[in-house]
Amino acid sequence: MRHLINAELLKLRTTRAFWAYVASIVVFVPISIVLSITVGNDQNPLTTSEGIRGVFSAASSGGLMAVLLGITMSAGEFRNNTATPTFLITPDRRRVMAAKVLAGAILGVVLAVVSAMLTVAVATPWLHARGIDVDLLSADVISPIAGALLSVALSVVFGIGIGGLIHNQTIAITVIVVWTSIIEALLTGFVPEVGRWLPTGAASALGGTWTIEGGLLPFWAAALVLTGYCASAAAAGTHLITRKDMT
Amino acid sequence: MATIEIHGLSKRFGDVSAVNGLSFTAQEGAVTGFLGPNGAGKSTTLRMLLGLVTPTEGSATIDGNRYADLHQPFRSVGAMLETDAFHPGRRARDHLRILATAADLPANRVDAVLEEVDLVDAGHRRVKGFSLGMRQRLGLASALLGDPRVLILDEPANGLDPDGVRWLRQFVRTFADRGGTVLLSSHVLAEVAQTVDDVVIIADGRLVAQSSLADLANRSRPGVRVRTPQVTALHDALIKRGIRAQLVADDALVALDSTPETLGLAAAGIGAVIYEMTPEHFNLEEIYLELTATQGASR
Numbered sequence: 001m002r003h004l005i006n007a008e009l010l011k012l013r014t015t016r017a018f019w020a021y022v023a024s025i026v027v028f029v030p031i032s033i034v035l036s037i038t039v040g041n042d043q044n045p046l047t048t049s050e051g052i053r054g055v056f057s058a059a060s061s062g063g064l065m066a067v068l069l070g071i072t073m074s075a076g077e078f079r080n081n082t083a084t085p086t087f088l089i090t091p092d093r094r095r096v097m098a099a100k101v102l103a104g105a106i107l108g109v110v111l112a113v114v115s116a117m118l119t120v121a122v123a124t125p126w127l128h129a130r131g132i133d134v135d136l137l138s139a140d141v142i143s144p145i146a147g148a149l150l151s152v153a154l155s156v157v158f159g160i161g162i163g164g165l166i167h168n169q170t171i172a173i174t175v176i177v178v179w180t181s182i183i184e185a186l187l188t189g190f191v192p193e194v195g196r197w198l199p200t201g202a203a204s205a206l207g208g209t210w211t212i213e214g215g216l217l218p219f220w221a222a223a224l225v226l227t228g229y230c231a232s233a234a235a236a237g238t239h240l241i242t243r244k245d246m247t
Numbered sequence: 248m249a250t251i252e253i254h255g256l257s258k259r260f261g262d263v264s265a266v267n268g269l270s271f272t273a274q275e276g277a278v279t280g281f282l283g284p285n286g287a288g289k290s291t292t293l294r295m296l297l298g299l300v301t302p303t304e305g306s307a308t309i310d311g312n313r314y315a316d317l318h319q320p321f322r323s324v325g326a327m328l329e330t331d332a333f334h335p336g337r338r339a340r341d342h343l344r345i346l347a348t349a350a351d352l353p354a355n356r357v358d359a360v361l362e363e364v365d366l367v368d369a370g371h372r373r374v375k376g377f378s379l380g381m382r383q384r385l386g387l388a389s390a391l392l393g394d395p396r397v398l399i400l401d402e403p404a405n406g407l408d409p410d411g412v413r414w415l416r417q418f419v420r421t422f423a424d425r426g427g428t429v430l431l432s433s434h435v436l437a438e439v440a441q442t443v444d445d446v447v448i449i450a451d452g453r454l455v456a457q458s459s460l461a462d463l464a465n466r467s468r469p470g471v472r473v474r475t476p477q478v479t480a481l482h483d484a485l486i487k488r489g490i491r492a493q494l495v496a497d498d499a500l501v502a503l504d505s506t507p508e509t510l511g512l513a514a515a516g517i518g519a520v521i522y523e524m525t526p527e528h529f530n531l532e533e534i535y536l537e538l539t540a541t542q543g544a545s546r
Contacts, residue, residue, distance in 0.1 A: 007349035014341035015334055081332040084299065085389055088326055089350045091298045091315035245260075246299035247291065 004090060004099035005106070008073065011082075012107065021069045025062030025111055029118045032058035037126060046132055052140040053208035055123050059116040059148035060207030063155045063200075064180055066111060068173055070104050070159020074237065075169035084246060097164060097238040104160050108153030115152070116145045143219065144208030150223055151206040154230045158199065161230065164237020167244070188215070202226040250275055251296065251397065251430055255305035258291050258452075265291045267452040268305070273430045273445070275396075278423045280443035280460070281432040284539050288452035289432040290328070293401050296430075297326055309397060321350040325390030326399040330382050330406060332389075333374040339385050340370035346392055360388040365414075379406030387415075398422060400431040404438050416442045436535040450539040464531050470503040471510055474523035481519045488513055493537060501527075503537065 012018040036055045037046065044050035074097070077083035090096050120136065127134055134141060159176070166172035180200050188195030192215040195201045201215075205222035217225060251273040258266040266288040273279035283289050294300040296307040298315040306313070314320055333342050343357040361367050364384040369377070377385065383406055390398060398419070404412050419442055423429050433439045436446075446463055448455040456463065475481050475498065482500050485492040490509065492502040502510055507524045514521050 003348055003351045007345050010341070010345050010348055011334075014338065014345065015336050017336060076334075080334045081329050082334055084328055084332045085346055086349070087299060088297060088324075089321045089346060091317075091320060243301075245301060246294060247260075 001095065001099060001102070004095060005103045008099050008103035009107070012073070012103075017072065018069070021065055021072070022111065025065045025069075026114060026118060028061040028065065029058045029115050030122055032061035033119065033123050033126070037123070037130075046127065046130065049140050052127075052132075052134060052138075053144050055127065056119055056141050056144040057148075057204075057208040058123065059112060059119045059145050060151050060203065062111065062115060063151055063203050063207070064177075066108055066152050066155035067159040067162070067176055067180075069107075070156040070161075071163040071169060071172045071176065072159075073100050073104055073156075074160045074163030074241070075167055075172045076163070078167045079169045087246060093242045094238055097160070097234070097241060100160050101157050101234050104156035105153045108156035109149055111156075112145075112148040112152035116148055119145075140208075147206030147208055147219065147222075151203040151226060154226050155203065157230045158233050161233025161235070161237040164241045165233065167241075197225060199226060199229045202229070251279075251307075251309055251399075251428060252311075253292065253296065253305070253307050256292065256295060256302055256307055257304040258288075258295060258300060259303045265452055266295070266302075269449065269452065269454055270305075271447045271454060271457045273428055273447070275428045276423055276426050277444040278419055278429040278431065278442055279445045279447060280436075280439040281430055281447050281449070282436055282439070282535065282539075283432075283434065283449040283455075285434050287434075287449050287539070289434075289449065290401055291452075292449075293326070293328065293399055293430070293432060297324070297328075297399065299328075319350070319393075321346075321352075321393040321395070323393070323395055324397045324399065325393060325395035326401075327383075327386040327390045327403060328399075328401045330379060330386060332386065333382065335375040336373055338371055338373055339366060339377070342374065342385065343388060343392060346389055350393055352393060356392050356394070360391045363391060364388045380408055380411050383407055383411070387418075396426070397428045398430070400429070402433060403431055404433060412438070436532055440531060448535065448538055455538045463534065466534055469506075470501055470527050471505050471507055472499060472501050472523075472525040472527050473510055473514075473521065474499045475514065475519050475521050477517070477519040480517055481514055484513050484517045484519075485510070491537075493540060498522075501537075 033055060044054055077086055086096055087093060124134055162176060163172050166175060184195065184198050184200045187198060188201055196216050202217060202222040202225040205216035206219065206226065253269055253271050256266055256269045269292060281289055291300060295302045296314060298313065309324060314324065317323055340357060343360065347354060347357050361370050364387050366384055366388060369381060383403065403415055407415060419429050431439065443460055445459050447457045478494060478498055478500055482492050482494055485502055490502050490505050492500050494500050507526060510524060
């Protein structure tokens with residue numbers, strides 16, 4: 001299994017598209033911090049616990065890009081026909097998908113760690129300049145960073161599962177972008193009692209984003225819900241891929 | 248020992264039958280040409296043999312084992328199926344490194360196969376800029392990575408220039424002479440006639456002929472070309488008399504294993520006008536075309 005995971009990570013490192021994804025995930029971090037400190041949110045000013053969590057939620061701001069990156073790990077193999085050599089080397093496709101999921105989770109944690117370090121490096125001195133001193137070991141910092149590790153890693157795995165269900169990479173990416181930025185956004189806005197149970201709602205709860213009053217799940221429940229979505233997507237995607245005729 | 252055995256193999260995609268009760272074998276130490284027109288089911292058969300497509304019925308084995316049941320299949324069977332199974336933005340060498348890593352092969356195999364297919368200088372280039380011939384060679388390098396005993400090549404000569412075809416021919420010949428098993432497909436007999444020992448011919452997913460190339464050439468046999476305005480009527484009359492005939496033009500047909508005397512009688516029987524009758528001897532390529540075409544027409 002170890003060499004299969006290494007091969008998956010090598011597949012990523014040897015394309016420019018991967019580095020573009022990494023760059024876009026990292027770029028979201030300062031943008032998110034700029035927005036939360038300068039534009040802010042009247043209900044949750046920076047002096048409150050929610051305000052600080054909102055600033056440090058930047059660590060998980062690349063979550064959507066992480067899902068798309070996961071899609072390229074699975075559906076991308078069909079786009080470029082590399083699924084053929086992959087399955088010739090490892091005819092048991094469940095092992096291929098398991099290696100992708102593990103490699104994706106490792107990648108997600110690394111991306112979240114980089115994002116978290118960048119968040120701390122940018123946000124802490126800026127808040128200090130505004131007269132707000134943040135204790136880096138306080139729950140308001142630890143919680144969004146722990147949430148980022150979990151939600152970004154799960155986002156990559158979710159993407160791998162979606163790419164296993166929708167083998168056309170372009171369609172898979174379109175479906176996810178439309179789903180998260182239109183359908184989920186509308187549901188969360190108008191029917192928050194439903195929206196908080198959806199993947200993006202759960203990821204937001206983990207990351208510490210502010211939302212409308214009483215909207216989000218508690219951390220532990222969000223972790224369970226998001227893990228459930230990812231496990232279901234990965235299992236369903238694996239099932240479909242094992243049955244696919246590679247014509 | 249590496250013998251490929253296809254037994255009663257069938258594949259249906261919905262209502263479409265791609266392969267139908269196909270059986271044949273490919274022996275070790277020999278190059279077997281897998282021939283048939285485009286759409287005859289060659290690729291589907293090779294993909295079933297390699298575990299990429301699930302057969303509806305039948306079995307395809309290598310030394311008695313299904314591909315998926317082989318221990319480290321990449322070390323015993325090398326396959327080249329598509330000309331573009333590469334990420335365009337990836338360097339050729341990196342493509343091979345990924346395969347070697349996944350198959351748990353030593354890294355020096357990458358340089359060895361690049362050398363074998365003469366791509367050392369292009370190894371650092373992105374595949375996007377490769378010509379079709381270079382992609383074919385990179386595909387072959389991928390197939391050779393595990394130092395296999397069996398090679399399965401789908402239309403390997405596509406896109407190769409004459410030098411490349413000659414190089415491939417010698418390569419495949421040497422591989423088989425060292426005891427390897429080669430199964431290679433083509434839709435053009437002439438392309439492989441100088442390379443193969445045995446031929447398996449299919450049309451419409453069914454076996455048409457399996458024999459050595461020499462035996463196929465011996466089937467070369469007399470026939471008669473007939474020019475007549477009542478070509479359809481004469482064709483039907485000949486078929487009715489059990490004579491194999493095939494329309495070759497608006498006013499011409501070819502009858503195999505026949506003589507002008509028999510044809511003359513048949514034509515008189517339906518009152519057909521004959522403009523011309525030419526006894527001919529059919530060569531290998533014509534036999535191939537005849538075999539695959541009549542099978543197609545009798546569907």
